[in-house]
Amino acid sequence: MTVRELGHLVLYVRDVRRSAAFYRDVLGWRQVLPEPGADPVGAAAFSSGRTHHELLLIEVGADATPIPPGRRVGMYHFGLNVGDTDDDLRAALKSVQDAGATVVGTSDHTVTHSLYILDPDGNEIELYVDVPGVDWQSHPELVGAAIRPLKL
Numbered sequence: 001m002t003v004r005e006l007g008h009l010v011l012y013v014r015d016v017r018r019s020a021a022f023y024r025d026v027l028g029w030r031q032v033l034p035e036p037g038a039d040p041v042g043a044a045a046f047s048s049g050r051t052h053h054e055l056l057l058i059e060v061g062a063d064a065t066p067i068p069p070g071r072r073v074g075m076y077h078f079g080l081n082v083g084d085t086d087d088d089l090r091a092a093l094k095s096v097q098d099a100g101a102t103v104v105g106t107s108d109h110t111v112t113h114s115l116y117i118l119d120p121d122g123n124e125i126e127l128y129v130d131v132p133g134v135d136w137q138s139h140p141e142l143v144g145a146a147i148r149p150l151k152l
Helices: 016-026 086-098 140-144
Strands: 009-013 030-033 043-047 055-059 077-081 102-108 112-118 124-130
Touching: 009 016, 016 030, 016 043, 016 055, 077 112, 086 102, 086 112, 086 124
Parallel strands: 009 055, 077 124
Antiparallel strands: 030 043, 043 055, 102 112, 112 124
């Protein structure tokens, strides 16, 4: 077997309407389920157009156990490419700040410049741009380069 690509993520959320609004209206992801304009009940799916859906949200209710803080087993974050340049990343930063989203940091990973935010349920999301001119395919060791501060 060979993994060809990461197909999609599924997140449990407390309130699918609130989370769908975040992923659709703040991050600009196209909602494909339910159809645009329909009220999400129980679930919502999003696609960038690469495949049928890349994110599925499933509502589990307000009393669901929150994500525990600190070191734990499980997902740390997932990354979303938001453009080609640092100007695109700065625009993303302004957009999430204007929407009141929680920004938890920025990093220069040599191969990417990244902005880290939290969704309404505390799931961490990396918004990133690939750094132009970095040839990580010829130099895969760059993927593990030391993380440096990034000022946007």
